[in-house]
Structure formats: structure tokens, C-alpha cells
Amino acid sequence: MFVSIWYFLIFLFGFANSQTLDNFDKIAEEYEKLNQESLNWGPYRSNLYVGVRPRIPNSLLSGLLWFPAETFQGPLLSKHSCEQSHNIKKFGWTRYDPRFGGIENIIDNDSHLNLTTEFVKTDDGLNWALRVKGTTVRSDAVNSIVFYAGLQGDGKLGLASDLYEGTNNLVDGDVTLKGFMEKLNGDFTIDIIDDDMNVYPDVHTIPDDETYDPTKTHYTSLMVPEQEVWKASEIFWALVRINIQQFEDNDISPIAYSPIELLQLRNSNNFKGNFNLIQKTFVGNFQFDIIYNTEVSKNKIEREDLSNKIEDVLNIIDTKFTKKFQLSAPFNTNKFIDFAKEILSQLMGGIIYQHGDQIVDRKAVLDDVKFSHTDLSGSPEGQYELFTCVPSRPFFPRGFYWDEGFHLLPILEYDSDLTLEIVKSWFSLIDDKGWIAREQILGDESRSKVPIEFTTQNPNIANPPTLMMIFSELLDSAKKFQLEYQLNDNGMFQIDDLKNNLGDLHMEKPELMINYAKEIYPKLQTHYEWFRSTQRGNTRDFERHYPNNDEVYRWKGRSQELCLPSGIDDYPRCEADISELNIDLLSWMGVMTRSMFKIAQLLEIDEDAKLYKKRFDDIISNIEKVHWSKNKKMYCDVTVDDDDDDIFECHEGYVTIMPFIHKLIPISDTEKLTAVIESINNPDKLWSDFGIRSLSKQDSKFHKGEDYWRGHIWININYLTLEALRYYGEQDDVDSSVKELANKVYIQLRENLVNNIYDNYESTGYAWEQYNEESGAGQRTRHFLGWTSLVILMMKMPSAIL
Ligand SMILES: *[C@@H]1O[C@H](CO)[C@@H](O)[C@H](O)[C@H]1NC(C)=O
Ligand SMILES: *[C@@H]1O[C@H](CO)[C@@H](O)[C@H](O)[C@H]1NC(C)=O
16 A cells, blocks of 8 residues: 555656656746736835835835925825825725736825826836826815936936926926836836826916926926935925025015915926926816836837726726635625725735845843843844735834734735745745844835834844744645646646736646745744744743643743733733743744644655654643643643742733634643633623624733733734634534534624724724724724735635534
């Protein structure tokens, strides 16, 4: 039997190899090219309302800013980077696919403006266009819009010709910029073209100076150091400030004149350089196009084709979505389908390309005595790049390690190649010691959004390892396809098919995935071993004897009040002490070990697979033997009493259900499964009408202190709870009493969560960081389309388990 299976396998692999190896290199190469091209340009400056750039470091940055021009408050009401405090009723992508484009909508109450931008690009990765449409609530509202494009490296960018010489750079209508940059495939043009229907404000209060004329398009260029190009808004306002200054210098009060004129860009100093600004001012509704074309492209975008192209993008998205997301009752109705499309678009619209240095303190020793905050003072390291989703465009516009695994779950269903592209980008940041900074604050623009005391990262600090979870899921699905493929296919790849299947290629051609897995595997091992060695719990000093002393863990780098590494910052814990053992971290290590096991197994590295399996079993034993409190009937953190004997520290909530939500409780353990599900289902403890509370109503720390993770509802943990209920509910060998309870809780929880997130989105225009456990109201950070987007997957999950 053994021998025949062996021969069978050799036959399979030999067969596949001889037929396809030659072809395989070509496929891999072609895939890289197609993938890179289709993702090259994008709105990858998601910290801005509208900002386009390529995934090429130090190349070209472009974006929009706008303001109501009728008021001297204009500068204060100007919009460029997304801010939590803005009077923006709603914003974001209603339809978006990073490979094709989409539509973003911004309702700016200050400008009485509904601003819509439609983004499209060409397959060859060389051209893109942005159609900017404004609809104003008042037909006489005057708004000024500035488009800018700046080069961050060697190259040229300026007006296409000397046509505008002697005009003070005032133009009627259209402008063409011409540029050259090696990295951008040489010559390119940017056309900014007005719509015929636009109306310009015919205001002339400043005598004898046409340079303020607001009926014209105003153009300026100037030299900006490459690391300052991102400060476009500050640069624009500094230039406009010169106008005011000139009047003040002559003892003339500018207030005598119309702000519509005064807030116009003027090139009074005849600057010239890499940074280009184009300002247009409109009365009422307006529309204009920005079209970027590369000279060598055979596929240039024509203005006449724009409407059709946008139409095409919307059709592609609808078709792709319908194919991938079948929502289940009661959410299989049009209003929820539209909602799901929008949320998915918002999540993918957050994808950002970050580039720059990072501040790291490699010397700081974590304070394990007083557990006061260590003052980190780091130094800049490297030039790193990261392609990632973000938790929230206004508030957290950068990569977060533990959020990312959750962000990628919905995207995995929609475009698994994109998921892998993001995972690869993260894994490329694993350093020699196996560490990845939990927050990716790369470059000055990124740092400008973070309070200075939090910008420094420390290589002893961890964060829940969610990326490993997503990677092993990716591999799992690919392997399933591979088996099917080997048994059913004739073994020939068709290169012509690649383009049409982009998005799922790693699934359909799993060799691509397996190849990458082989390459990255040693790095993942280092990453995993980094976790094991840096976060290991202390058994030696307390003469602890557990089933396996190597498999207990403590989050390093917490303070008395907060445990930031755990991701659930202020969740109640014991007095900080080196004896502490954390059940949530042990559970995450279980997830990580299980993933390593699966990866080793899929790569057929049997030795390693055996080792990981043993460690996983040890973790399961420790979860039961070290962390289960028989008294309290829950899983708890462990610390020691005055005699250094173990005692439990139990705070019922997300921490105590961690082994359950990660599916680490043995399916035969009816007592424990029942206890956990009952805790979830108890309205006096975790159950609320809007989702599972982070901390039990009966805990002494409920809603105390900062009240961040002390009661209110978080969507990531609720999603894992639903998944776990489903898992245990579907297992044949789970006791029927558990299955029935799980089914009942599952059905109600799923509906409560989706309905509440939907209702909030409808009434406030936003998805929220967390939801109030009493009222269901969204709270804290708004426009939180990070893990709150898991609502899409909840709608896709089955209506019931049994
Ligand atoms: C718009 O802003 C004004 C002033 O800030 C406020 O009174 C009004 O309620 C806002 N309208 C909407 C629809 O948000
Ligand atoms: C804003 O404009 C877009 C496109 O013109 C439209 O689809 C959307 O409904 C408008 N939104 C509001 C709130 O008026």
C-alpha cells in the first residue's frame, strides 16, 4: 500500500513536471508582468481624499485639494488629507477594484459640494484618468479645485510648451503638462481638460491686475525638495499667502477685496520646477478631466472614451462581485448587496503604497521591574516599502500588523492574487531576527499622522500574528485546486488565459503559490521562532512544571495600565509581573503553530511538520492544564501569589473566549464548549443586541478607565466568534447539545451584527471602529473600513449551521 501511494505521487509530480516545467517559468514571468501592470497606478495615497501615484518609490505624487472660495475661511475649510474632524458627511469609494478603477464620492458640507471622482486606467499599467465632477447644493456656490503633480526624483515636469509665456500662466480652460522620468517609462503628458458647461466666477474687485482673474485657470510650478512633495497643501497655501502679504506690505487691507480673487494662485516670482499646481474656480456644478498618458503606450486614453471606460469598470466590478459573493438570507436582498459592494470597495480603496524610513530603537531594554512606559529613542532605518490595507483612512492611514490578517479575509474571496501580493509585501519586511514592526510608519508623511512618542518601534514587541493565518488559508485553497488540477487537467497551461484569470491565478496555477511558499518558508520559520523566543513565559523562576514548559507565553512590553502588543490595549490584566502568562497569546501561538504545520505539510517537509504538530499538541495541553479555571469555568491569564504559586486572573470577555474563537478547544470537550458558548450567550455577561461585548457586564473593570476594550463591541473578534460557532456547530463529533446551542447563538449573533453595522452606515454615512454595547451606536474612529468590513463575510456566511 505504502509503496503504491509513493509511486502514484511520483507519477503525478513527474507527469505534471515533464509537461509543464518549461511552460512554468514563462507563466511565472508573465504573471509577474501582468500583476505589476494591473496594479501599477492607483489611488495609493489613501491618506488623502484624492491622491494618485504608482507603486514606484520616489516617482510622481499627484492629488487634489479644494475649498469654498467665497469666504476668507477658505484656507481653514480646505480639504486634502482625510481628517476625522472634517465636516464631511460621508466619503469613500462606492465601487472600486484596484486592478481597474472605480468611483469615489465625497460629500463636503463646508463646500456645499458633492464631489465625485471616477478613476480608470489601462491594462498596460501606463495610463490613467481621473474625471472630477462637482455637484453643489447651492447653484451659486463657488469652489476652487487644485490639481497638483510633483516629481520626487530625477526627471522633468512642466507646461507642454511656451504657449503660455507672457500670460502670467493664466490660461483659458485646458492645460497640458509634459514630463519625463526614466522610472515612468520616459515621456508622458498630463492633460487637464475643462467641460464646456463649466461656469467661472466673473468677479473683479481688484483693479488693474489680471493675475487674480478667477475666470482663468491658474498655473504655477516651483522647485520642491523631493521629500517635501507630499506637503502639497501647505505649499499651495504658502503661495496664496504671498497675495495677502503683498497687500498688507502696502498697508492695504485685503478684506476690501473678494476672497474669490485673493485666494488665486499667482506666479509672481516666476518660479519653475518639479512641482506643478493647477487651480480652477467654478460657480455651481462643474466637471473636468485629468488624463495621464505615457508616450510609449499603444493604449492611450482618449477623453471621448472616458465615459465608456468608467462604464466598463463598473460592469466588471458588478460581474466579479456577483460571481464571488453570494450573500445568504436574510441579507440576499438588493440593499444589502449594494452595501456589501460599497464596503468591499471602501476596504480596497484604503490600499496604500508606503515608502520611506522607519524609526527603530534596538537598544532599549524593556522594563520588567516597574513596567513603566519605556522611553524609546530610535534612529532611522532603511528605505522600506509596503503595499497594504489600512484600518482607517482619516485616522490610521498606514499598515498595522494584526489588523492586516483581518483586512485580507474579505479580499481573499474577491482577488486572491491581490491578497498574496499584500502578504508578500508584509513578509518582505521580516528582518534577520524574524521581527516585523507592528505598526508601519514609513517616511515623513506617515509620521506626520502619529504622535511623536509612538513613532518608534522596538524589536522585542509583538502583535497577534494574523498574517500567518491568512497565508496558510491561501496555501490551503491553492493546494485543493492543485489536487483537482493534477487529476483532471491535461497539464498544459495556456498563457493566453492568464490575463482573464488575473485575480485567481494562484488558485488556478497553484505552482506559483507553492513556489513562493518554498522561497519564503525559511523567513517564516525565523518569524515564528522570533515569537517563541521573545515572548516565552517564565517557568524557571517559579518552579513551574507544565505539560510542556516551552509552550507558555507572556506579552513583552506592557505597562501597568496597557498591553499594547496584545492589540486589545486596556483589557484588564493582572498586576504586571514577570510571572504573568497570557491565554490570548498562547492561543495566537496555537494559531501560528497550526499554520506553520500546514505550510510544512503542504511543502512536504515532513520533519518540520512533525515538530510543529508536537508543539501544537503541547499548546493544546497547556491551554487546558495551565489556563482553565475549574472554579470560574473559563480560560484565564495566570500569575502568582505571594508564595509564588500559580493563581488565575480571570476577566471574562474576549481574552477568556480566545481558545474557543481560535478553534483550539477539543471538539469532544462538551463541558468547556458549553461553558464558553453560555458565557457568550448570557445578556448579563457578553451578549448584547449588537454583538458580543469585549468585557463582561459583571467584570469590575467594565466601562472603567479609558474604556477602549472594556465592554464595547469590536467586529474582528465577533467575526472569529461566528466562525468558531459555525466550526463547532458543523463538526459531526460535537455533542448535539453544543451544536444546538451554537446554532441558536450563531443565527442571532450574525443578524444582530450585520443589521447594526448596516443601520449605522445608513444613518451616519460611516463604518465605525467599535459599536456601543448599549445603544449599538458606532463610536471612536469613523470611516473605519478596516476589520469592520468583515461584515461582508458575515453576510456571505450561511444563515444557519444546522
Ligand atoms: C453642515 O454644516 C453646518 C455648519 O457646520 C451644519 O449646521 C449643518 O447641519 C451641516 N449639514 C449637514 C447635512 O451635515
Ligand atoms: C453625489 O453625486 C453622485 C454622482 O453624481 C451621485 O451618485 C450621488 O447620489 C450624489 N450623492 C448625494 C448625497 O447627493
